[in-house]
Amino acid sequence: MTVEAPIAVEPSDDAVYKNSLVNRRHLIMGGAFCLAAGMAYARTPQVAFPVVEKEDFEKLIPETIGSWQFRTSSGVVLPPPDALSDRLYDNLVTRVYSAPADPAIMFLTAYSNTQDGVLQVHRPEICYPAGGYNLTPTRPVDIENGLGGSIPANVFTATGRERTEHVLYWTRVGNEFPLTWSQQRLAVVKANLNGVIPDGVLVRASMIAPTFEEAMPHLSKFAAELNRTMNKQGRALLSGIKA
Known part of the structure; x- marks a missing residue:
């Protein structure tokens, strides 16, 4: 076959x-x-700013600011603890400064090299109510930075059971100084659209006084002296001042 x-x-x-x-x-x-x-x-978006080691960041904050001297790290109202605290506040400095002729100033600054919309520095309007304080409405002010310029900032009064604090603070996100949560989120979005994950910082000074009108000159003076005293890196991180 x-x-x-x-x-x-x-x-x-x-x-x-x-x-x-x-x-x-x-x-x-x-x-x-x-x-x-x-x-x-x-x-x-890419991270544009390097991590700052804790010890290096703390050294940027002078122990002498004008007539004020660093005395203690206790007595400052802190941000509320949460699951993200360690990441939100990887650089956190709290201090109380005293001076012979000026009232004591309570100082806090928190820095993070990344503000990505999820991790963002808390604003003081969150911290104080969490500690049992009642707040007056927040008001915007421009404060002198001590070097011929100004910084957009906020002020409010926080009244608790044992004391009343008058608070001055500003936040910097990248090149922006947002005065509200919505402005802060928008600053992150704008930076992201430019391909950058911005850094962010909160700088807060507060003091005890009978009225806000009595406290404001001292708080403004402290902020100006802070910027005069810090070195170039400190001014750039805390206040966005390149000089």
């Missing part, structure tokens, strides 16, 4: 054309996907 060999069937011109067309489509689609992935990666 003779077995005939199978007859080879040559692909038609139409089949060859369709296969080449499919392969070409795959190549084009693959290239488009690669291009899109590359563009997405290129537009992903």
Whole structure:
């Protein structure tokens, strides 16, 4: 019995054309996907500021600020503890300064090299109510930075069971000085659109006095002296001053 060999069937011109067309489509689609992935990666915001070690950050805050001297680290109203505290406040300095002719100033600053919309420095309007204080409405003010410029800041009065504090503070997110939560979130978004994950800092000074009118000159003076006394890196981190 003779077995005939199978007859080879040559692909038609139409089949060859369709296969080449499919392969070409795959190549084009693959290239488009690669291009899109590359563009997405290129537009992903990148961390622009290095981590500051705790010891290095603490050294940026002078122990002598004008006539004030660092006395203790206790007695300052702290941000409320939460699951993200260690990441939110990886650089946190709290101090009480006293002076012969000026009232004692309670000082807090918190810095993070990343503000990504999820991790953001808390504003004092959260810290004080968590500690049992009632707040007056927050008011914006411009304070002298001690070097010929000014800083957009906020002030309010916090009344607790044992004391009343008058609070001056500002926040810096990248190159912005947001006065509200919404402005702070917008500052992060604007930086992200420019391909940057910004850094952020809270600087807060407060004191006990019968009225806000009595406290404000001392708080403003302390802020100005702080900027005069800090070195260039300290001024850049806390107040965005490059000089």
